[in-house]
Amino acid sequence: MSFMSFGVLLINLNPRVMKTFSNYLLLLLFLIGMGEIHSQRLIAEVNTDKLELPKFKRSSTLKMYHKEYFHKMKTSRIAQHILMMRKHVAMYNCKNSKQFTGQQTCFEVKFKSDYGYIFAHFNSGGEIIKTEEVFSDIRIPNQVIRSIFYIYPEWTLEKTKFYAMYELNQPIDTYYEVEIKKGYQRKTLKVNNKGEFL
Helix, strand or coil: CCEEEEHHHHHHCCCHHHHHHHHHHHHHHHHHHHHHHHCCCCCEEEEEHCCCCCCCCCCCCCCCCHHHHHHCCCCCCHHHHHHHHHHHHCCCCCCHHHCCCCCCCCCEEEEEECEEEEEEEEEECCCCCCCCCCEEEECHHHHHHHHHHHHHCCEEEEEEEEEEEEECCCCCCEEEEEEEEECCCCEEEEEECCCCCC
């Protein structure tokens, strides 16, 4: 059967069959398109629990590739674990990754630990343009604890979650999501680093 006769055969098919066929064709084109998009945003994964950071010294020659990110995200009111994770991200050179070609519009790397992760987005030049951080059951600042128990004095702390968003040339967005309990009652609160309720 020639291509032309196949085309005529399709035109003569039942309209219901034609609609089903066109739906499958659209789905196939969508999946191909998603594959193209995914290939532009390859994801690498780094498990920081298996890495050990070298000691930082004043005279150290260690290369920090993303100083702007690290200095902007460095704060005294943060759990030590998160600070160490941020050091891993700041010292990561995505150009050394086998998956990084420099052709991607966005190259994503997930840095994970037992407490959570930092999802870093790099541009084609290897620069961090955005990060999303999520950590669970970590130590929260005393100022945040004082604010919570000033309003809820007879409650106990059950769970904590920390969220942070870094974007190049944008203000940092951070907050804690805290679950508190009193008997059978439970509440989930959102509090920023200063102890202000959101």
